[in-house]
Amino acid sequence: MEFLEALLLMSSLHLSDVNKDIIRKYFLYLSFRESIMTTTSVSKGCFVFKPSAKKKKLSLTAADYFIESLKNSEDGRMRFESCQLLWQQMKSQTEQLQEELNTKLFDNLIGFLKKSHSDFLNKKNDWNCRVRSSEIPTAALLLGVNVTDHEVTFNSLSDNLNEHVTPYVVLLQAKECPGIKQLLQKLLSQLIGCVADLDEDEEDGHTPISQRKMNCSMASLSGWYQNITNKSSSPKKKRRASSEGLQTPPIVVVFKDLESFTSSVLQEFIFISSRYCKELPLVLVFGIATSPMIIHRLLSHSVSSLLCIELFPSLSCTEHLATVVDKLLLSNQFPFKLSGRVLQVLITIFLFHDFSVQNFIKGLQLSVMEHFNSQPLSVLCCDLQDVKNRVKSLSHDQCENIRHVASFMSFVESQTPEAQVKLLTDDIYLKKMTKTCLTDLHAYHENYTPVLRCLHHFTCILPKYPLGKQIRELYCACLEKNIWETEDYKSALNLLRMLAKDELVATLHKCLEVLKPYSERPLDSALIKLEEFLAHFQSLEADTLENVDYEESSTQTGLQKKTDLYQLQKTLLEMKETRRTKKLSRFESLRLEVVDFLDGLVRNYLTRPEEQPLYEVVYFSAASILRKHVNAVPRIALNTALNNPSTYLKSLENDGTLSSAAPDICIAYKLHLECGRLINLYDWLEAFATVVNADDDSDSDSPKQVDEMTHARFIRAVSELELLGFVKPTKQKTDHVARLTWGGC
Known part of the structure; x- marks a missing residue:
């Protein structure tokens, strides 16, 4: 209608060219507005509609990207599902380990918070303890230099505190709090977010605290806390049972990275907070990466005297790594394994770069993904129960992939000519031998781990640790080469041949505990042999001491007979010959038998993985690719x-x-x-x-x-x-x- 009116107006008037141009633009604007009103968006009014029968392209999933990157996607879906399932199991195991390792630390910290809260309640009406009441309970968490792992620890700590102590937990970082004003704003905003999760509605015409503009100060925080606790104690209000029924739960303020906070900001906050200790059950938690002395470097004596500090050391990152290696890589629960070079790359990055267990786990995850993506035979990297079904469904191309594997080619060369022909031509016979090889590989891993642990129990008590102090060092050495061919192993055996009786018996007991779960396997004979050794040591008498006393008495008698130089030289030569031809005592014979027995176990069960046919199915060995992605330059x-x-x-x-x-x-x-x-x-x-x-x-x-x-x-x-x-x-x-x-x- 407006377009027609404007058209009639232009035809009835004599206008200049400039005015006509303006009106033309106005016509275009009106037509454009009408097109917008007839469509649902501006784009439809601006561009031509092109009918298309094709459907929109769906967004690709992770599985689609995984399959697209494969050269042969015949079994791509199965490989992706196997990769996902394996990593989910390993991830759940790492999370469980993290919770178990932090259990003791969190229990001690929760006990400290509850005790501090009880002291606050007892001192609330005691106005005579002004000096003591001005101190703020402070927990100093010594978390170590692995800063990248602290985020996981603090998140877990926050969840535990919300569940067992208080819903009012504030996590602060230095980059978010450059000044005291920003610190208080962050503190109040997080606490208001906690209140938003509670079951509170508007009543009596009052506006909730989360919708009210507040002055960011400790006085506002005190008023907010009194308002919240009064409402929660009202019979009409019921708060969530996240603080174990405490009507006045404490406020926990966590400083994640204490070293990064400005000294003036910390001192001002602590000084102000100390003035409200009678009104607010405030508890501070300092996350420290270096040393507790950083508290006294950041805070003056007058400010640090306002804190009641208690130290809580956490588990060291090296012990955490040892637990992860023990539960993930040395466990037969997961079929996936790392080669010696790959494991050495991950450990080197850990020791010389960041000390981060989380980065080590990310490198392990990358190894799992790369193995299933680059290795066609990774479809067989699964539990032994599923291997039999997957081997039956192998296609001819997959059988050809097996024939081209280096370890399987070496296995074929060791067979008879008739068996070689069948392995290279008959797919059915090949599948049968593949199943046998994978079963033997599984049995190899079942025996490998306990023998490795036994060897570690013997070598970790030796001076200077010739084979390493941690089991991961011994594991890397055994993966790279046959351990008995190294000089360190030979020196370790020489030291074991001089081991004391008490240490030898204690180590045998540890090995017995390691081999007990394997009593129905090939290691049953080794378990029986260890029990025999322990029985012999228990019945062993103190022959060594008697022999030593007899030798000393005879030596003294021989030296007292003649005192001239010739006779003395003759006596010493006779003593030397006697020591050379001396008969071994019963203990020394048993000790040599134990060392020879251990050496036999090592040579039988700790062979290199490369000597096992089809080890490529479960071992990831592309160390260069891992180094390229993880250790960037x-x-x-x-x-x-x-x-x-x-x-x-x-x-x-x-x-x-x-x-x-x-x-x-x-x-x-x-x-x-x-x-x-x-x-x-x-x-x-x-x-x-x-x-x-x-x-x-x-x-x-x-x-x-x-x-x-x-x-x-x-x-x-x-x-x-x-x-x-x-x-x-x-x-x-x-x-x-x-x-x-x-x-x-």
Whole structure:
């Protein structure tokens, strides 16, 4: 209607060209508005409708990406499901381990919080204890330098406190609290979020605390707490049973990274909080990564005296790692295994980079994914019960993959000529032997772990630990080569042959406990042999002491007969010959038998995994790929990208010359490599403009003035190089920058 009225108006009036142009634009606006009103969105009014019978492409799932990356997706779905199932089991095991390791720490901390809360209730009406009541209960958690693992610990701590002590738990980080105002804002906002979860409705015309604008101060916090506790104690209000029925639950403030907080912010907060100890049951928790002395470095004596501090040390990260290795990698619960080099890469990153168990677990997860993605035979990496069914369903191509595996080819070469022909031509016979090999591989792992533990019990008590103090060190050594071929193993056996009786018997008892669960397996004979050794040691008499006393008495008698030099020399030579031909005592004979028995177990059961046929099914050995993804080298990646951008940008040609088609930062980087320690910005700009404008047609050889666009591109490229750490401004010359890498000319 409006469009028609405007059209009639334009036809009846004599207007200028300018006015007509304005009215035409107005017509376009009206038609555009009508199209919007007839459609459901602006885009439908702006663009042409194109009918399409095709359905929208569905978003790809993780399984689709996994299958697309495979060269042969015949069993891709099964491999992905096996990978997911295996990792879910390993992940649940790690979470359970984390809870078990933190149980003692959390129990002690919860007991401390409950005791502090009971003291607050007892002192609430006691106005004579002003000095003691001004102290704030503070728990100092010594968590270690593995900062990346602290987040998991604090989240678990918060859940435990919400469940057993109080719903009012505040987690603070230094980056969120640069000042006291921001700290109080964060504190109140998190507490208001806790109240939002409680069963509180608007009553009597009052607005809930979460919808009311508050002044962020300790007085507001005190008023809020009194309001909440009064409502929760009312018979009409029922709060969730998350604090075990406490009507006045404490407020726990957790400082995750105490070392990163500003000293003035901490001191001001503690000083203000101490003034409200009579009104607020406030408890502080300090997360400390270094040492408890950091508290006294950050806080003055007058402020630290306001805290009642108690230390709570946590389990060290190395002990946590030892538990993870023991439960995940040395357990026969999971079919997946790591090769010696891969395990060494993960342990090296842990020991020399971050001490983070969570990063170690992420590396383990990456190994699982890479193994199932890159190894076609990983479809057989499952429980022994499922292996038989999966072997039956193998296709001809999968059988060919088995025939091309290096360990299976070695196995074929060791068979008779008739068996070799059948293995290479008959798929049914191949499946039968595959099933046998995988069963033997499973039995190999069942015997490998207990013997490894027995060897570790013997070697961890030796001086200087020739085979390592931790079982993971011994495990890596056994995976890489036959352990009995090393010099460290030979020196360990020599030390074991001199082991004392008490230590030897105690170690035999430990080995007996290790082998007891395997009484119905091939290790049953080893268990019986250990019991015989222990019975012999129990009935052993003190023959050694009697022999020593007899030798000493005879030696003294021989030395007292003659005192001349000739007779003394003769007596000493006779004593030396007697020691050489001395008969071993009963204890020494038993000790040698025990050492020989242990050596036999090691040689029989601790062979390298590479000697087992089809070990590639369960072992991940691509250490270079893991190192590339986990232990990144950013400097090398930057150097490669800036020197050869065609490595990442496939549209560029790798001719090794400066080209205007390359990114600006690559051009500036290559030009700066030609300079010395100090780089003249004007000369650098002219060289940059010459390369960028190389494709422009120029009739004269005289240099052109740099245009604004080229100048802006150069400034941006130099700023990016400065951000990456290649150049920096210098005070020596105002129009120069200093080069920071690879020296200078």
